[in-house]
Amino acid sequence: MKNKFAALGAAAGAAGVLALIFSVVHAQAPAGQPTRPAGGPPGAAGGPPAGGPPVTVEVTRIATANLVDDVAAVGSIRANESVMLRPEISGRIVRINFREGQTVRRGTSLVELDASVLDAEIAQTRAELALARSNSQRTDDLHAKNFVSERARDEARSNLQVIEARLALAQARRDRSVIRAPFDGVVGIRQVAVGDYVREGADLVSIEDSRSVKIDFRLPERYLPQVRSGQKLAVTLDALPGKSIDATVDVIDPQVDANGRSFLVRARAGNAEGLLRNGMFARVRLVLDTRNNAILVPEEAIVSAVTPRGNANFVYKVAGDKATRVPVQLGLRRDAKVEVRGALASGDAVVIAGQQKLRGESATVRVLTAEGKPAAPAAGAAPAGGPAAPAPAKS
Incomplete structure (x- = not known):
């Protein structure tokens, strides 16, 4: 019971203190103006009084241009094609068939190696091939008359095929003794001369x-x-x-x-x-x-802010004496101007100076001209924050 009376007494004391603070604040408030808690927005509890003086700003008109993103x-x-010609076999160079810097056609013989030994091998293999063909033909005839076995006939045929392959190999080696142009092009500066002995893979000349x-x-x-x-x-x-x-x-x-x-x-x-x-x-x-027709604004017109969703960019668009905040997405930058995407159109006026004083989604502004003088209001328009201007008296 004693604790209950103590709690009731504490509550009554707190209520009395609050009533005293309210009476003091109410007594200090100017006559005819409602009281508001400090720190609120204009027109609500705590903010600056609604209908305050306009903010002086400078504006510019939005322009469009054709942008190239590069x-x-x-x-x-x-x-297009470039190779260094190299031999596939070793040998001594006996002939060079080009001038440095000359344009040549595909298949043109450029460098020839000594092929006398290879020619001798070809001649020897051809003689062996002629004998092998004769033996193979004779064996076929005897086998047809049942004078030799099938094995003897097969051995003669196989020997003929072996010598034919040996001749093809000798001919391939002979062909490799001539280095030809692999495509149409221009030969460069040669690295060898007639009489040089080169090994396989040695640099001869480039062609491009x-x-x-x-x-x-x-x-x-x-x-x-x-x-x-x-x-x-x-x-x-x-x-x-x-x-x-x-x-x-x-x-x-x-x-x-x-x-x-x-x-x-x-x-x-x-x-x-x-x-x-x-x-x-x-x-x-x-x-x-x-x-085409990309919207460009000066870089100084862009205002960046941190929002609960992250960083955001916007500009203040001016219509009459009101500046409205318009979110934008930034694009290319060219010559101190920025491409923007948002609720803007060519000819709209945007704030380029004084936007740091603007607060909220919309604010009343006073626009300055390029010379720093207040812009003339439209005929019959009311000055910002005041009554309509009286019509001039007729003389």
Whole structure:
């Protein structure tokens, strides 16, 4: 019972203290103005009084433009076909059938090795082949008359096939003593001379087909979904200042390099003038997408904020004396302007200065001109925060 009376007394004391605080606050409030808890929004408990002075801002009109989404990279020029000619057998060079820098056709004999030993082997094998054919024919005739066994006939036929194979092998070796052009192209500077003894795999001379060229370059993996075969790109070279070459994406390497997180792209370009050479350094500008009538706003018009859903971007759109917050999504950046996507249209006015003073979804503003003077209100319009201007008296 004693605890119950103590609790009732404490509650009564707390109620008295609250009543005293309320009376003091009510006595300090200005006459005719309702009291509000501090910290609330305008027009509600605690915020600044509704209908406060307008915020001075500067605005600009939204413009549209055609945007090209591109990416720059560096790469290397590769000849359409390029090989170093090497012999498959050892031998001494007896003839060189080209001039350095000469254009040759596919199959042209370029270098000949000494083939006298190979020719002798071919002649010997052909003689053996003639004898083997004669023996095989005679054995077939005797077997038909039952003078020899089937085994003797089969051995004669097998011996004939072995010598035929030996002749084909000797002929193949003889063919390898002549190094021919594998495709139409231009031969380079030779590494050997007549009389040199070369072993198999030794460098003889390079040959390149540069009527068209390849351009190899790498891009970060984030561009992989945007790159596809057939896209156009412009190529410039330090060796040819002021000249731009058109190329087309040909092949995209399906493998991404795990070290650099990049992927290889190969483009092709014509080279009718022969200006592009294998190994040249190239700068590439690849067009990923083109967007017409994209909405651009100055970078200073973008306001970033942290929301419960994450970071968000928006601009303040001005209509009359009201500035309304409009969420936007950012795109490309060009010349201090940003592409935005949102509830905006060409010609809309957006705030570029003073938006840090704006609060909430909408606010009353006073717009300044480019010279820093207040913008003239429309005829008959009421100034922000005041009564309608009186009509001028007629004289």
